[in-house]
Amino acid sequence: MKKLINKPEDFGRETIEGIILAHPESLKMVNGNFRCLVRADEKKKSKVAISTGGGAGHLPVFLGYVGYGLADGVTVGNVFTSPAFADMYEVGMAIDNGAGVLQLYGNYGGDKMNFAMAAEMLDMEDIRVTEVRGTDDVASAPKGEEDKRRGVAGIFYAYKIAGAAAEKMFNLDEVTRLAQKAVDHTRTMGVALSPCILPEAGKATFTIADDEMELGMGIHGEPGIERTKLMTCDDTVSYMLDKIMRDYEYKAGDEVSVLVNGLGATPKEELYIAYRKVSQILAEKGIGIHRRYIGEFATSLEMAGISVTLFKLDGELKELLDAPAYTPFFQQFR
Amino acid sequence: MNDNIIGREDIKRMLSSISKVMNDEKDHLTELDSAMGDGDLGISMSKGFQILCDQFDTVEADDLGKLLMKLGMLLNANVPSTMGTLISICFIKAAKIGKGKKELNQEDLALMGQAAVDGVMERGKAKVGDKTMLDALVPAVDALSKAVAEGLALKETFKLAYEKAAEGVETSKKLKAVFGRAAYYGDKSVGSQDSGATAIALIFRGISEAELV
Structure with missing residues (x-):
């Protein structure tokens, strides 16, 4: 399999060096450590700080959501590997504005352990820390066990809502409540057509036949619900929305935001073919769409496939979703 | 002067002794870990303790907790x-x-050991008998408490802790792995000693072999 890289072991560091060179006005390292990145603009006194992080290999997750109206700092691990809690602690120390830190990240074992330790250490410095974990992947655990679900592309909405609330100078409890509410209102389902290759391992994370697809696969190649023959885009989207709609209550008159995410190797054309079907199905059910996001929001290196996320809105979520936000990887001005 | 007190210099010497043991046993740890895990344990332990020794003098703190x-x-x-x-x-x-303390007595050490055990259980979600590092750590820490109760000298305390940790490694051979990559081996893991427990025993061996001030 081909990759345009230098030494595989330099993949993570060189990625971030490139990003820092390209966007010095937006991102900077903490103490020269490429694993610890924070916003480069001026800190706002008394603003709640949002810390995120996780393994590399998912751009724009996680560092692409560090910027105005989103998160304040990120800790980056090796590909698909949790970063160290010592680095998470350094990021927390660097971004705190005296109003506490929300640790917002995806629900994975290693990250959970490390963020918990980072929180404990920040607590010793008298920094108040809360946490919210993204658990939007409906395929990863049954209904009723939402806290066991993995966080995937839908974490974007949690960043967006919590980040907007923090910019409005809401306090830590309020930002945390809204982040959790965003997670609770978000449902994602993904499908994979082909695997990704870890730079250091040099081989595919799983094997799949040319005429097959895996429904419900995770963004690290975790097994999904079932493997089937490749379906048409319309049938695939119908299947995904059916899973999502069985998991959460949507009724005529509701409003949702839609996120159609590419996993890395799927062209935008296909994402729009998928959005077309999502839009048709929601229209049939009388569900309104407010803001659609179509592109790469959470990838898995060069994995081919898509995920569809529905984010059910209410008044306060809609207002926060509409707020501006900008990072080198995401811009929303109106 | 009390021989049963640990200070900053003692911690340095313990780390140096642990580092030497890890370096000597690197290949053994790698071999154990390659059989069930991802094989990086020997390198990571020798590298980790080497860095602690190399950087020790750059860490300025008389408060042993901060250190x-x-x-x-x-x-x-x-x-x-x-x-x-x-x-x-x-x-x-x-x-x-250790927060705020410039020296540690044996009771402090026993409390630290217990806090370490609690922390590993809380964060790692494992318990004794799961064929993990806890199978060596828990008996070694129990020995630290026992030594306080029986009034053992520091040198004997560390010797006892190492012996108990080594016994724990032996016990781990009979256990079936339920955590980490080793869990994939299931029943096949019975018979081989746990690499994490082994690393813990090596740490206590290093401590027991250190020449304290």
Whole structure:
């Protein structure tokens, strides 16, 4: 399999060096450590700080959501590997504005352990820390066990809502409540057509036949619900929305935001073919769409496939979703 | 002067002794870990403790709690593997007990050991009998408490703790792995000693072999 890289072991560091060179006005390292990145603009006194992080290999997750109206700092691990809690602690120390830190990240074992330790250490410095974990992947655990679900592309909405609330100078409890509410209102389902290759391992994370697809696969190649023959885009989207709609209550008159995410190797054309079907199905059910996001929001290196996320809105979520936000990887001005 | 007191210099000597043991046993650990895990344990342990020794003098802190905290963070940032993280957690948990202290007595050591055990159980979600580092750590820490109760001298305390940790490694051979990559081997893991428990026993061996001030 081909990759345009230098030494595989330099993949993570060189990625971030490139990003820092390209966007010095937006991102900077903490103490020269490429694993610890924070916003480069001026800190706002008394603003709640949002810390995120996780393994590399998912751009724009996680560092692409560090910027105005989103998160304040990120800790980056090796590909698909949790970063160290010592680095998470350094990021927390660097971004705190005296109003506490929300640790917002995806629900994975290693990250959970490390963020918990980072929180404990920040607590010793008298920094108040809360946490919210993204658990939007409906395929990863049954209904009723939402806290066991993995966080995937839908974490974007949690960043967006919590980040907007923090910019409005809401306090830590309020930002945390809204982040959790965003997670609770978000449902994602993904499908994979082909695997990704870890730079250091040099081989595919799983094997799949040319005429097959895996429904419900995770963004690290975790097994999904079932493997089937490749379906048409319309049938695939119908299947995904059916899973999502069985998991959460949507009724005529509701409003949702839609996120159609590419996993890395799927062209935008296909994402729009998928959005077309999502839009048709929601229209049939009388569900309104407010803001659609179509592109790469959470990838898995060069994995081919898509995920569809529905984010059910209410008044306060809609207002926060509409707020501006900008990072080198995401811009929303109106 | 009390021989049963640990100060900053003693901690340095312990780390240096542990580092030597890890270096000597690197290949053995690698072999054990390659059979069931991802094979990086020998390298990560020898690298981790080497860094702690190399950087020790740059960590300025008379407060032993702060010292252990910084050492734990240094270890964690340099060896973020699961085992490296769990040992770093032991340092951080022990650091909380040592906060504000310039020297440690044996009761402090026993409390630190217990805090480390609690931390590993809380964060790692494992318990004794799961064929993990806890199978060596828990008996070694129990020995620290027992030594306080029986009034053993420091040197005997560390010797006892190492013996108990080594016994724990032997016990781990009979156990079936339920955690980490080793769990995939299921029944096949019975018969081989746990690499994490082995690393813990090597740490206590290093401590027991250190020439204290």
